Amino acid sequence: MLTAKNHNGSLVTLFNIETKEKIIEMKKEGHYHCPCCENEVTIKAGKMKVPHFAHKRNSSCHAFSEPESEYHLLGKLNLYQWVSTQYPATLEAYIPEIKQRADILVMSGNKKYAIEFQCSSIPEEVFIQRTNSYLSAGIFPVWILGEKNINKLGQNEFSLRHFDWLFLSGSQESPSIVAYCPLKHRLAKLHKIIPFSPRTAFALHSHFPLSGLSFNDLFEMQSGVFPFLSRWREKRRAWSFHNGKSANWKDPFYRNLYINQLTPATLPPEIGIPVPGIHMVETAAIRWQSYIFTDTIYRKEEGRPVLMNEFIQAYRNRIDMGHIRLRVLPLISEKDCLFPLFGYVSFLLSTGYIEEREKGYFKVRKKVEIPRTVAQAVELEKNFYYVHQNLLQWGK
Template identity: 45%
Template sequence: MLTAIKKDGTWITLPEKIPANKIDEWRRSADYYCPCCKMEMTIKAGNVRIPHFAHKNSSSCRASSEPESAYHLKGKRKLFQWLLSHGYQVDLEAYLPEIKKRADILVRIGGNRYAIEFQCSVIPEVEFIERTRAYQSIGIKPIWILAAKRLKRKSLYEFSLTRFQWLFITGSFHHPFLWMYCPETDHLSVLKNLTPFTPRTVFAELTTASLKFLPPSRALPQNCFGFPFLSAWRYKRNGWSLHRVKTARRCDPFFEELYSHHITPATLPIEVGLPVRGMLLIDTASIEWQAWLYMDVFQEKRTGEKISMADIICIFRKHSKKGEIKFRPLPLLHEKPIEYPVGQYIMLLEQLGYLSKLEEGVFKVEREFSLAFTSDQAQILEKNFYDKHKLMMEKGNIQYNQ
């Protein structure tokens, strides 16, 4: 902790550096207490650790959820100073007695209060969600910022996110993004337009700016109204088709179902595994949950036959109950029904000319999916599909339109 209270109730914030010959003088000058649990604290400092307060005795202080690294202490101090330098009403390590929580930073912007949490360590998912809900229950909007050093980048547009890191996603289902900060470089970063391919692999754009030149009012990322990852998506999908079976578990129900329908991963229709809005709700890879719908709904349908949205949703729920389609919690986004991505997938098929709406919730098959018999034929169908629909997929705002 960087803040404490003295016996007379006044608050004190430690400076970033204390000369070695002054540390004992600071310690003797007053008694310090935790603003949260009121237990006595001491100043710790050294050649490695920056000056900070710590409980004198073993403490079960409810407001201190995990040990703080020098990286974390430095980060929240710099974020605090950044907001303070731009004239905002801001408190460092503000204790909120209504919920018995201590926010790294509490800032008032306009008529809203925001609790900023700079998270450098992994905490239990249930704790992340509980803390988020606690802030929201007293009208405070939580902003979770991930330590930038935690991000794993695989290529220009490809990143790997753990289940814990997915909890940080904010913005909206049309424009999702993730905040990151590095106190060592003093750079605030945004991973935006997140488009998941598998539970951990995600396509996104990374933008970075120095806090020195970035006013808080300009920190929110601009919305994207296109889909910039189509080439990367196609490459990844082709790789999945050719190699996914190598990592399949024995008796995997998904692959058992594929083979019972006389389909291999390499010959799945190209219409299976398309990026759609809201699919970040689903932890299961899009090519897999869309394949379940294909096998149970679309494969047996012929041109002119009807398809009911209610039947599609029923099948989707059946597979989710069996654990074959899984979901990811997104506590910082407004809640959407788990069927939302399915509706977006059906809407996309309608836009592409495969379905036409007869009435609300009822569609007619206008064109059947293109089932290949060999992997070579699948590659030809893939090229033809994207030659025809590439412009629409990239510029038609399928992914992020409002």
């Protein structure tokens, strides 16, 4: 923590006290207390350290989790210094009605924001509980992830842990993850996040020096298209190849393929495609789309009707059975879990596999061709991506 009460009960912040002498003097001055639990805290300062207060051993303070890393302290301080030049802000503000302490509380007009700079993982329930408490107090939470947590695998490719996904915020159509690096003094954003699997995702990555940004820029949406489709295909091909050999038949996904006389190596390319809303599903696209496909149009002949309701039922059933898992996205307030399904149905429409007769009422226009051999699967895949690349490289 960077703020504590001195013996007079006034708040002392360590952020602009940099000299060693001053720290020594403060230490001599005596006792400091935690503004939240009133327990005694001591000054910690070293050569390379951000001076800060820390509870004595065995503290049971609810407002501060310790130890705080240097990375976290520095980030909190930088973000505070940055935002406080734009709006009235309080560092480590304690909010009594919800018994919660925000890293930074910002007052922008009549709106209140709580900035949480989070560098270490906390349990999902704690994340959700803190978020909901802020909202219940009329405070809009702004969670910023420590950038060191983001694991970049390639130009536009990332490995995101379950915890990192909690930071997804903004609109359900185009959410982003905001991260900050106190060592580079820069803010990073991941936009257009397209997961291939529960952990691997493609995304547009942009960063800006903090000094060049305003607080409101945090909420700006970024648009742009980035070339991820060739990597997507590579990963999908690698998946087909690998999983064809090591399929676990106890897994409901493989069992479902087996029942339907399909194999990973010869799945049609129409299964496992990037669609809008895909970030809302934790289950890999290949899996969830295979369920939708086999449960709806797979066994229907040309000309047969298929209802929007059948797609919805299939999706809901698989969710209930635990075969399709949706992501927990506490920062996206208005979300429709059907959004990714609509993305897939609209793909089937645009590619002419189904056509709409009336609202919610379709008919099968042409059947998806099922490859019989691996060689044929390779050929179909090539042709499919050649014909539909504009549609699949969405982000128009």
